[in-house]
Amino acid sequence: MESTFTKWALGIWTALVIVFLFVPIAIIVVYAFNPSHIQTWPLPGLSTRWFPAAWHNREIRHALWLSVKAALLATGISVTLGTAAAFAVHRFKFFGREAVSFIVVLPIALPGVLTGIALNSFFGFWHIGLSYWTIVIGHATFCIVIVYNNVIARLRRISGSLREASMDLGADTFVTFRRITLPMLSTALISGALLAFALSLDEVIVTTFTAGAQNTLPLWIFGAIRLGQRLPEVNVVVTVVMLATLIPVILAYRLMNRAPADTGK
Amino acid sequence: MQRTASAADFNAAQRFFRRASSLLWRRPRVAATVLLAPPMLWFVLIYLAALGILFLSAFWTVDDFTGEIVHQWTLINFETLATSETYRAIAGRTLGIAALVTLTDIVLAFPCAYFMARIAGPRLRATLFVVMLLPIWLSYVARVYAWRLILAHDGVLNWTLHQLGLPAADIGYTNTAMWLVFSYIWLPFMITPIYAAIERVPGSLFEASADLGAKGLRTFVKVTLPLVVPGIIAGSIFTFSLTMGDYITPILIGGPGSSFIGNVVYSNVGIANDIPFAAAFATIPAVVMVAYLFAARRLGAFEMM
Structure with a gap:
């Protein structure tokens, strides 16, 4: 058993790690209110002048819209495919069942640059021009695992007897799925979808290789920082994007941990 | 008249789902394939294929003049x-x-x-x-x-x-x-x-x-x-x-x-x-x-x- 000293030491360590994790994020938010073009600390004052500037910037709007469109479709694909794979692995025993969970996790377990250049040379090999669609294909590939993990974790917690009872009472596979399994699964699906959406919206390492000439929002941000241009707008965009992703992600975690029994009733 | 037709359609659809359902229940192999094929095709045809092409292209080279990839085996890159x-x-x-x-x-x-x-x-x-x-x-x-x-x-x-x-x-x-x-x-x-x-x-x-x-x-x-x-x-x-x-x-x-x-x-x-x-x-x-x-x-x- 841990001594009181150990407990306190661990608690303080945890608190310090949280500070370490969030101080940089807080600093970015403060910089968004920097009135100056020059990014130095301490700030010469506070101002919201760059918020309208960023809002009216056409490049930013285009990039944001492309990112949202890509994230929506990539999320749709990964929810469909990730759920199907999770069901197959959970319900059935078949040859290569273990391999499925291995393959699904590969796109995020292998170094990002590898996935990026592999997709890039794949599209080049088949003479497929880089476009919105290639961005979506890349994003869906690494988002599937997020949904898969969420759904399979929930399936393991749902007891199979409810499904059997439903079928004993005369409901067929589809009715049972709609009336029994889906309601118990819905929060896991929503949280998986939200996290996949957040991941797609922020991804930059693979996207560089699949985007061609168009900019998604993270690509625009990366380019601007790299060239040292439009940094005041970058501060604003980055702050807004982070605060906007905060809500769906917190929601996703709340839904993920909700017991299936609460949602089934 | 139309009413009975749509009722018949409904019954037919219901029968179809019943049969599909019992097929999936009696033949788990079919059900597993239906579920597994789309995600696995995605991974095999896109992702694993991409990794394969990447691995192969490590043994290819680029033509200095045209900039095109030449599909000829070589260890020059390594x-x-x-x-x-x-x-x-x-x-x-x-x-x-x-x-x-x-x-x-x-x-x-x-x-x-x-x-x-x-x-x-x-x-x-x-x-x-x-x-x-x-x-x-x-x-x-x-x-x-x-x-x-x-x-x-x-x-x-x-x-x-x-x-x-x-x-x-x-x-x-x-x-x-x-x-x-x-x-x-x-x-x-x-x-x-x-x-x-x-x-x-x-x-x-x-x-x-x-x-x-x-x-x-x-x-x-x-x-x-x-x-x-x-x-x-x-x-x-x-x-x-x-x-x-x-x-x-x-x-x-x-x-x-x-x-x-x-x-x-x-x-x-x-x-x-x-x-x-x-x-x-x-x-x-x-x-x-x-x-x-x-x-x-x-x-x-x-x-x-």
């Missing part, structure tokens, strides 16, 4: 890599920093995971879980950029040091800065798997160890640590692989001499347009990771992910 001091240094730096970042994150994450799993109450634990994982989902570029602002010459770090009467630390655009930023960015990926591993250790084991006379540290070394190894390995898959596959942080945080394998790959796809060479260099992290993944799977690390 020869260039093996004989070049520069590329060896880059590979060494990439793997070295990835290993260092992994160790740093284990040290930072372990006490947090332990606190969450064994000391915090259920409510605090749930909150900490969300708080610790939150940064993963917040813009990656933004968080790297934050460090650029902090470590800049006129940034928060030097200002704070100045206020404390300490000399300025000019670590911006160095390997040290990269190590710090990578450790920061990937830290949350280490916390969850270690937490999952500690949570699985039954509390009675700690009591048994204490009853048998082991002091806190001995219990930790003999009981806790061995049981938590799969969790540490699961976390290290992410920290190691994500660091190894990065090129954004070296560009934004590293200096002129901090190129990673990813940077060479990136510039060869974009500007230099030599995909075969980029592919050859990318096989290094690929081989390292695949070997690591297989070892991790044998050690049960996948259960913790």
Whole structure:
């Protein structure tokens, strides 16, 4: 058993790690209110002048819209495919069942640059021009695992007897799925979808290789920082994007941990 | 008339679903195939095919005049890599920093995971879980950029040091800065798997160890640590692989001499347009990771992910 000293030491360590994790994020938010073009600390004052500037910037709007469109479709694909794979692995025993969970996790377990250049040379090999669609294909590939993990974790917690009872009472596979399994699964699906959406919206390492000439929002941000241009707008965009992703992600975690029994009733 | 027709349609549809349902029930093979085919086709036809083409193209070359890829077997790319001091240094730096970042994150994450799993109450634990994982989902570029602002010459770090009467630390655009930023960015990926591993250790084991006379540290070394190894390995898959596959942080945080394998790959796809060479260099992290993944799977690390 841990001594009181150990407990306190661990608690303080945890608190310090949280500070370490969030101080940089807080600093970015403060910089968004920097009135100056020059990014130095301490700030010469506070101002919201760059918020309208960023809002009216056409490049930013285009990039944001492309990112949202890509994230929506990539999320749709990964929810469909990730759920199907999770069901197959959970319900059935078949040859290569273990391999499925291995393959699904590969796109995020292998170094990002590898996935990026592999997709890039794949599209080049088949003479497929880089476009919105290639961005979506890349994003869906690494988002599937997020949904898969969420759904399979929930399936393991749902007891199979409810499904059997439903079928004993005369409901067929589809009715049972709609009336029994889906309601118990819905929060896991929503949280998986939200996290996949957040991941797609922020991804930059693979996207560089699949985007061609168009900019998604993270690509625009990366380019601007790299060239040292439009940094005041970058501060604003980055702050807004982070605060906007905060809500769906917190929601996703709340839904993920909700017991299936609460949602089934 | 129309009414009976639609009723008949409805009955037909119902019969169809009934039959499909009982078919799927009696033939689990059919059901499994229907579910599994779309995701597996996606992975095999796109992702695994892409990795295959990448691997093959490492043995191809580029025509100097046309810039087209020539499908002719050659080991020239690997020869260039093996004989070049520069590329060896880059590979060494990439793997070295990835290993260092992994160790740093284990040290930072372990006490947090332990606190969450064994000391915090259920409510605090749930909150900490969300708080610790939150940064993963917040813009990656933004968080790297934050460090650029902090470590800049006129940034928060030097200002704070100045206020404390300490000399300025000019670590911006160095390997040290990269190590710090990578450790920061990937830290949350280490916390969850270690937490999952500690949570699985039954509390009675700690009591048994204490009853048998082991002091806190001995219990930790003999009981806790061995049981938590799969969790540490699961976390290290992410920290190691994500660091190894990065090129954004070296560009934004590293200096002129901090190129990673990813940077060479990136510039060869974009500007230099030599995909075969980029592919050859990318096989290094690929081989390292695949070997690591297989070892991790044998050690049960996948259960913790």
